[in-house]
Amino acid sequence: MDLIKKLSGILVALLILTGCSSETADEGTDEPLKITSTFSIMTDMVEAIGGEHVEVYNLVPLGTDPHEYDPKPEDIQFLTDSDALFYNGLNLEGENGGWLDKLVSSVDYDEDKIFRATDDVEPMYLAEGTADEEINPHSFIDPNVGIKMAEAVKSALIELDEENSEYYKERGEDYINELKEIENDYRQTFEDIPDDRRILIASEFAFQYLTEQYNIQEGYIWAIDTEENGSPQQIKDATDFVKKHQPPVLFVESNVDRRPMEAVSKESGVPIYDKPLYSDEIGNQDSEASTYLDYLRYNLNVLSDGMNQ
Ligand SMILES: [Zn+2]
Known part of the structure; x- marks a missing residue:
């Protein structure tokens, strides 16, 4: 192939490319x-x-x-x-x-x-x-x-x-x-909390990945939201856990019925920390946990403040 032919080939290719891109832009490929x-x-x-x-x-x-x-x-x-x-x-x-x-x-x-x-x-x-x-x-x-x-x-x-x-x-x-x-x-925050305070008890058994990662003792009232929530037996078992481990506070999630945890608190004498944890969802737009990053930061603050009570 001689040089002129080669160059004109490239030129044609370039023309087609530019032609294409302006055409597709008109058709709106920038649509999200x-x-x-x-x-x-x-x-x-x-x-x-x-x-x-x-x-x-x-x-x-x-x-x-x-x-x-x-x-x-x-x-x-x-x-x-x-x-x-x-x-x-x-x-x-x-x-x-x-x-x-x-x-x-x-x-x-x-x-x-x-x-x-x-x-x-x-x-x-x-x-x-x-x-x-x-x-x-x-x-x-x-x-x-x-x-x-x-x-x-x-x-x-x-x-x-x-x-x-x-x-x-x-x-x-x-x-x-x-x-x-x-x-x-x-990692830093949980490392600084003494073993006997590094206890997370919430309503649902939702924090397992977190508690295993950071060596936190976990208690709960029910295993998963889709099953029975807060039966007398579940409340009794959770109360036994609290009496045995003596955490500084109990935690409750933003999206659950608080009454079962209130019963555990009454039975055990351990207070519920006043700010809820977020688990299944982030908070609404006006909340402190309206994005996933803020949800993570917020939960860490609640957990460390609660455990350090
Ligand atoms: Zn859940």
């Missing part, structure tokens, strides 16, 4: 990715990393149990039109025949567009209080898991929208660095 996300923490994380290039639709509203959810017609519509579905997994959305499974199959949603954020997370199990080995879904309470989820979200966005990969990479890394700082605060 439409993403359906299952619950508040996932939604906040995808929005934080995806920024202006994503439009995220949240399925389970605040105040609704993500373990059991009844999708609405508008949920079905948005999912049908969306470029991807992000979910937590680890049994949070009631995997294997649960509500998300049913939703996905009802619209015959493309499996290649479904991203699970916890592929790299080692599951832990609710051994007691359940009939069989059920996975504890609350892994995101541990910031180490948050880091893994953020890595997964970043990679998924890059895969879905390569054109903006630098953008996702940069935002993802900034976000992960913030998580690493938070994780460092968790």
Whole structure:
């Protein structure tokens, strides 16, 4: 091939490329990715990393149990039109025949567009209080898991929208660095709390990933929200735990009925710490825990203040 021919070939290729890009820009390829996300923490994380290039639709509203959810017609519509579905997994959305499974199959949603954020997370199990080995879904309470989820979200966005990969990479890394700082605060803070105060008793057995990570003794009234909550036997067992371990305070989550913990407090004489913990969801916009990063910071403050009472 002679040089002129080669050069004109390149020129033609360049013309086609420029032509294409201006044409597609006119057609609006800068439209954000439409993403359906299952619950508040996932939604906040995808929005934080995806920024202006994503439009995220949240399925389970605040105040609704993500373990059991009844999708609405508008949920079905948005999912049908969306470029991807992000979910937590680890049994949070009631995997294997649960509500998300049913939703996905009802619209015959493309499996290649479904991203699970916890592929790299080692599951832990609710051994007691359940009939069989059920996975504890609350892994995101541990910031180490948050880091893994953020890595997964970043990679998924890059895969879905390569054109903006630098953008996702940069935002993802900034976000992960913030998580690493938070994780460092968790480690330092719990290391400084004496063993006999490093006790977390809450209503649901939701804090397992956190308590195992930071060597905290955990007590609870019920194993998981979807089962019986606060039976006389459960209250008695929790009270026995409190009397045995003598924690400085009891904790209660923002989204549960406080009465069972009030009964444990009355029986044991140990007070409930006045600020609630967040577990299944972040707080509303006006709360101190309205983003996942603030949720983690807030929980750490509540736990350390409570344990140091
Ligand atoms: Zn829960």
